[in-house]
Amino acid sequence: MRTWRTLACIVLVLVVGVSLAANWLTPAGYAKQYREAVAAPPSHQHWLGTDDIGRDRFARLLYGTRISLLLAPAAALLSTLMAALIGGLAGYLGGIWSRAAMAVTDLFLSLPWLFLLITMRALMPLNVAPLVSVLVTFLLLGLLGWSSAARVLCSSATTLRNSDFVRQAKASGIQGSRLFWIHVLPNLKPVLHAQFWISIPVFILSEANLGILGLGVAEPLPSWGSLLKELEGMVSVGDEPWKFVPLILLIIVVTSFQLALSNPDEVAA
Amino acid sequence: MQTNWKRKIAISTLCLMVLASSALAQGTLRFCLRWEPKTFNPLQVEEDASQAIRYLTGGVLVRLNRQTQALEPGLAESWTVSKDSKQITFKLRGGISFSDGTSFSTEDVAYTVQQLMDPALHSPTGDSFRSGPGNVETKIISATEISITFPAPVAALDRQFDQVAIMSRHSPKKEMAVLGPFMVADYKPGSMVVLKKNPNYWKSDEQGRKLPYLDGVELDIQPNRDVELLRLKRNEIDLINTLDSDYYDKLEATSPQVVHDSGPSLDSEFIWFNQVAKSPLPPFKKNWFRSANFRRAISEAINRDDMAKIVFRGHAKSALGPVSPANKFWFDDNLKPTAYSADAALKSLQADGFRFENGLLKDKDGNEVVFSIITNSGNKYRERMATMIQEDLQKIGIHVNVVTLDFPSLIQRMTQTFDYEAILLGFTNVGLDPNDQMNVWLSSSENHQWNPSEKTPETAWEVDIDKLMRAQASSADPKKRKESFDHVQEIVVEQAPFIYLVNRNALSAISTTVHGANPVVLAPQTYWNAERLSVRQ
Numbered sequence: 021m022r023t024w025r026t027l028a029c030i031v032l033v034l035v036v037g038v039s040l041a042a043n044w045l046t047p048a049g050y051a052k053q054y055r056e057a058v059a060a061p062p063s064h065q066h067w068l069g070t071d072d073i074g075r076d077r078f079a080r081l082l083y084g085t086r087i088s089l090l091l092a093p094a095a096a097l098l099s100t101l102m103a104a105l106i107g108g109l110a111g112y113l114g115g116i117w118s119r120a121a122m123a124v125t126d127l128f129l130s131l132p133w134l135f136l137l138i139t140m141r142a143l144m145p146l147n148v149a150p151l152v153s154v155l156v157t158f159l160l161l162g163l164l165g166w167s168s169a170a171r172v173l174c175s176s177a178t179t180l181r182n183s184d185f186v187r188q189a190k191a192s193g194i195q196g197s198r199l200f201w202i203h204v205l206p207n208l209k210p211v212l213h214a215q216f217w218i219s220i221p222v223f224i225l226s227e228a229n230l231g232i233l234g235l236g237v238a239e240p241l242p243s244w245g246s247l248l249k250e251l252e253g254m255v256s257v258g259d260e261p262w263k264f265v266p267l268i269l270l271i272i273v274v275t276s277f278q279l280a281l282s283n284p285d286e287v288a289a
Numbered sequence: 290m291q292t293n294w295k296r297k298i299a300i301s302t303l304c305l306m307v308l309a310s311s312a313l314a315q316g317t318l319r320f321c322l323r324w325e326p327k328t329f330n331p332l333q334v335e336e337d338a339s340q341a342i343r344y345l346t347g348g349v350l351v352r353l354n355r356q357t358q359a360l361e362p363g364l365a366e367s368w369t370v371s372k373d374s375k376q377i378t379f380k381l382r383g384g385i386s387f388s389d390g391t392s393f394s395t396e397d398v399a400y401t402v403q404q405l406m407d408p409a410l411h412s413p414t415g416d417s418f419r420s421g422p423g424n425v426e427t428k429i430i431s432a433t434e435i436s437i438t439f440p441a442p443v444a445a446l447d448r449q450f451d452q453v454a455i456m457s458r459h460s461p462k463k464e465m466a467v468l469g470p471f472m473v474a475d476y477k478p479g480s481m482v483v484l485k486k487n488p489n490y491w492k493s494d495e496q497g498r499k500l501p502y503l504d505g506v507e508l509d510i511q512p513n514r515d516v517e518l519l520r521l522k523r524n525e526i527d528l529i530n531t532l533d534s535d536y537y538d539k540l541e542a543t544s545p546q547v548v549h550d551s552g553p554s555l556d557s558e559f560i561w562f563n564q565v566a567k568s569p570l571p572p573f574k575k576n577w578f579r580s581a582n583f584r585r586a587i588s589e590a591i592n593r594d595d596m597a598k599i600v601f602r603g604h605a606k607s608a609l610g611p612v613s614p615a616n617k618f619w620f621d622d623n624l625k626p627t628a629y630s631a632d633a634a635l636k637s638l639q640a641d642g643f644r645f646e647n648g649l650l651k652d653k654d655g656n657e658v659v660f661s662i663i664t665n666s667g668n669k670y671r672e673r674m675a676t677m678i679q680e681d682l683q684k685i686g687i688h689v690n691v692v693t694l695d696f697p698s699l700i701q702r703m704t705q706t707f708d709y710e711a712i713l714l715g716f717t718n719v720g721l722d723p724n725d726q727m728n729v730w731l732s733s734s735e736n737h738q739w740n741p742s743e744k745t746p747e748t749a750w751e752v753d754i755d756k757l758m759r760a761q762a763s764s765a766d767p768k769k770r771k772e773s774f775d776h777v778q779e780i781v782v783e784q785a786p787f788i789y790l791v792n793r794n795a796l797s798a799i800s801t802t803v804h805g806a807n808p809v810v811l812a813p814q815t816y817w818n819a820e821r822l823s824v825r826q
Contacts, residue, residue, distance in 0.1 A: 142698030146661040
């Protein structure tokens with residue numbers, strides 16, 4: 021298991037490294053339209069061919085990977101922090117605080133988030149740069165994605181609150197925020213860690229789904245979502261296998277994340 | 290001996306005729322409806338699926354020939370329209386019966402018109418006849434003659450009756466008693482509609498054979514276009530009425546004999562800038578968008594040929610103006626294509642005080658030229674067009690943000706908040722007559738998209754368009770109407786309130802087992818002559 025984990029980490033590092041080198045590997049950039057070579061198959065000039073308006077698919081894959089891989093962890097961090105604050109505090113405080121926080125969490129879980137995202141996108145100002153649209157998309161994903169993690173953290177914090185060492189700390193006179201920050205939160209770290217890693221592939225896939233609906237990252241900026249959009253419909257499938265490369269990369273990255281975050285001790289047990 | 294030969298020849302000829310007629314008489318045409326039909330009542334039709342059923346089952350007084358674009362007699366053998374376009378008199382054919390056997394008469398026409406104009410029924414078809422307040426009067430002149438008088442002139446009055454399927458006054462089956470070539474035999478919601486030959490259909494072909502040739506039509510309800518294409522490939526359906534260019538190419542690669550490109554359709558794709566005075570845009574942007582020079586420059590900077598070649602894979606033509614060349618009579622032949630030239634665009638902009646500096650375009654006050662183009666999300670063709678415009682305008686230093694919005698949000702910005710800068714959309718035109726576009730061109734209209742519901746026209750050219758559109762609407766002389774509408778088209782191209790991009794081609798697929806098919810650009814493109822189609826089993 022450790023070998024797989026190491027391998028997954030190497031793959032992730034490689035993917036991130038190559039995507040960060042996109043400027044050097046594909047100097048023409050992701051937006052240039054080669055209008056005389058539209059929907060071209062892979063060639064020496066365009067390793068993965070060109071898309072429907074002649075943009076180099078390899079360049080778009082590298083830049084899209086960079087965007088998805090850098091911003092998904094950022095969104096995951098945001099959602100995990102929110103989950104830690106809301107779920108952790110609710111579990112630690114207990115009583116009415118816990119019930120209120122869990123009611124809010126349930127409300128968030130029951131929200132039709134897709135429609136909410138569509139509505140929020142519609143309310144956004146129109147003249148935003150593509151980069152801002154990317155940041156907003158992932159910010160929204162982060163802000164809306166904390167609720168499941170909050171439930172897990174609330175439950176863990178409740179267990180911690182009733183644990184012997186916390187009771188002992190209380191008996192020693194440690195109270196309030198000091199107890200939370202020093203004794204409870206550090207012990208939530210393994211759960212937070214797991215929630216963070218789990219969220220990354222979830223956000224990558226969410227952005228991909230939004231991209232397929234045309235609501236993710238604005239043109240001409242690429243993302244995995246906009247690249248996967250090429251696979252919609254039978255027209256694209258079959259004759260042009262190179263269009264599957266973004267999907268394959270997505271599967272590899274998501275699997276690598278899953279392997280990288282898995283705890284070898286738990287598996288061994 | 291001679292008699293024997295004659296007998297043999299006669300018997301052989303008879304056999305051949307029987308075989309030929311049986312070959313023609315047998316066959317069921319199968320194709321897909323992309324939506325569930327909402328109604329079988331021909332007066333309540335408002336969407337494509339119900340329209341298809343109305344077209345195949347409904348009998349109309351006059352029929353627009355989809356190929357020649359001329360009006361032809363239907364249930365009425367002749368008709369006259371009064372000079373003021375308020376009254377139409379039909380002379381009906383005799384001896385016609387509905388599918389259930391009840392006879393067709395002037396009473397049925399009167400009944401249909403009353404139903405059509407009944408405010409309680411809210412007939413979408415009736416909307417095109419509601420030109421003014423007051424009641425519609427029907428007068429039965431004789432057993433075969435009826436006149437219908439409207440309270441106000443109705444534009445292209447006779448052509449509007451192409452959409453009015455006559456209903457039976459006396460049949461207990463009501464809308465299921467039809468006068469068209471087919472009648473509804475079975476309906477399985479969510480699955481299929483089965484039409485069978487109307488045994489009482491009145492038409493015969495030139496050889497005196499009763500029409501339709503087909504035994505029936507099977508309409509499968511199938512919203513998924515991939516599945517539709519797959520079913521055509523498997524010979525499970527016989528035609529696809531409208532194909533996207535991607536699907537066309539895919540099918541052409543394997544079955545070139547099946548696909549048909551009928552040339553530019555009536556549909557057009559275009560962009561327009563927000564010129565609404567009360568819109569929440571900064572004043573300097575309003576000034577850009579209200580400048581004809583600016584709009585013309587944008588028009589010149591867009592490479593339409595690339596768009597037609599790339600986005601529609603060559604199955605589109607650069608648009609010349611508001612009317613597609615597919616509209617044979619009303620298209621203005623004098624219009625010249627807008628030549629693509631970034632240099633010419635920059636010159637036009639310089640005339641308005643814009644400066645091109647370090648790859649950026651700035652107005653005379655130093656504002657960088659940046660605007661957004663909205664289009665509806667999920668429409669890959671429009672998304673591609675917007676992205677191509679983005680790159681074209683980048684060459685003259687204009688930065689365009691492409692925004693895809695869900696359709697309701699787009700409509701809200703377009704019609705209520707006016708919080709947008711430019712929109713890329715398209716018209717799916719079904720009508721040929723300019724009167725069908727009155728609601729777009731009159732400055733007072735709500736659908737005058739670039740600046741709706743103007744109390745008085747805000748520009749001199751809009752005054753001219755208003756006058757010309759009213760002039761053509763009130764004239765009964767086709768030549769004078771054409772002159773007026775040609776002038777409107779020229780003003781629109783000159784002022785560019787809409788920047789027309791492309792007219793997409795009418796693409797369809799028809800199996801080689803279907804005989805008599807002759808796809809055209811007007812809907813229904815492939816089965817407009819359904820009564821003369823036959824399918825080899």
